[in-house]
Amino acid sequence: MKIASSSRLLTLIACLAMMQPLWAQAHTEASAHGTLLVVNQADHNVSFLPASSGAASAVDVGGITGHELALTPDGRTAFIPIYGNSGVGKPGTDGQTMTVVSVPSHKVIGSVDFGHPVRPHCAIFDKKRNLLYVTTELDKAITVIDPKSLKIVGTIPTGQEQSHMLTISHDGRFGYTANVGPGTVSVLDLNTRKTVKIIPISAQTQRISISADDRKVFTADQTKPQLAVIDTATNTLQSWIPLPEIAYGTAPTPDGHWLLAALRPTNQVAVIDLKTMKVTTTIDVPKTPTEILIRPDGKAAYVSCGGKVAVIDLATWKVQSILQAGAGADGLAWAQ
Template identity: 65%
Template sequence: MRKTWILLLPLCVNMALGQGGLLLVANKGDQAVAIIDPKTGKSIAAVPEGGETAHELVASPDGRVAYAPIYGNSGVGKPGTDGRNMVVVDLKTHKVTGNVDFGKGIRPHCPVIGPKNGLLYVTTELDNTITVIDPKSLKIVGTVPTGQAESHMLAISRDGKRGYTANVGPGTVSVLDLDAKKTVKIIPISRNTQRIALSVDDKLVFTSDQTAPRLAVIDAATNTIKSWVDLPAPGYGTAPTPDGKYLVVAVSKANKVAVVDLGTMKVTKTIDVPAAPQEVLVRPDGKVAYVSCDSSKKVAAIRTSDWSVEQMIEAGKGADGLAWAGR
């Protein structure tokens, strides 16, 4: 019986991909990548990363592997270990099949696939850079300076030309020219800022002020703050819906998710979720927003048609980064 179950696991993965994709969760406390069937909300596998520990992850465009930078055992700007590598997880065999060694402790954190060139961009905090990796050879092919410390999260425009980092401790956003590999501008936000996202038309950039209950809205054409959105409490992770109408915001300290109408720039709905919501991932079809809830070991699946929680998914200890594998 045990051998039969092991043989069936890859089949389960292929079936889930055929039905629309897999939900991936970086479980910091378990030091593992959880692979979840979103149809059933059940875990298919939890793959040990072999390091302490990945906070974020991203899937390859073909949905076959996930890239998980090993950040370390601390939070941004806090004392602890300094991760120096990134692992590659095969989503069919549930094994670590590749590794990128950055050569020194560098706290690699947020990975993003370049939408045009297919290269992998990873925030490397202690070097104040974005490191560029060829995902085929797993070789480092370049770096982009951010000009700031604690460049924690990264968003890339859909034409692949611009990058934006949320620089936590400095409370700034760096605007990057990814082709020229240079910093274009540094935008002051507050004394501390977290997470970053782009509107679907790339005209607006969003980042959460950690010192006040508000969200900064940056005009990407002028690289200046255009407006602020009032929130119930300081926000955290954000993600837009594919139709461009809404921005979903994790409001960590209030244990809520706020829905911002991007037409009026006002919160039109709040949803109660388990403790410490962190990251938001809106499914490619736009029907569900997934929100990782760190201290509860759960991911809330929120139906976007009526903004109600349709499912609570058991993830793992310290559920944080989210990714979608497949279409």
């Protein structure tokens, strides 16, 4: 009887071990209640990709191209700056509007006109002040918008050309822009709406993100495979993180342990340990990885790749699934 009981116990243990990955997968899927929004440059629309159930859909945002988007904290309203049909610093159309979309109804509900061509690009919501910041490259500034009235209420000069991307500190005190052509980062005081400092980085830099503790800002050198690490206490270039290839978009995990970086030349995502400042692994993804969004629960990362979005499991560092978006998938946002 003891031998039989032991045998049954071992069998039960083996079954439980086999089922554990299934439980973990089910838990991950169950926690992903929300919708991923994707801006598709070439299709001039925004895709709505439900995480659990429901059909995907798309909303047209105008005849010229939007690149990025921002959501109100309640996830009900999306703002898509209409940049134009060119790359940063290149000739082409100059956008001067921003489209406003209702997330629940998937319909355009308004717009913001900047009054003149400004190439609006990156929108960031300031939860502390209930304001929307939008990079307006041709004005060398950040434009401040009241998201309720859709009125322009101020500007913050960056002092540089091509202020393309923006990140803000979690305490709402400072903003940081990646100025592509000049290869610099502008530090902005969001209280006084003034430029604090301009930090030289490289001949060209792209994208920007901030650590979970607001102590470091990261931007990608476009001339060498390395990330610049800025110390926000001193607003100086502190160090470099060597990479396998030149990076583009970056995103830190909420726990502050990891930083993910899109490596476009090799179609990979690099995983950086922020304790050692070294790459620990790389993950193969579809072509042209551009932007990385970490889901608020910290369990998955979404990477826009051409017309697809790679979903990376942050527990296993493996691609969990590939979502179909639109042509030129770029900016990402998560609506809970």
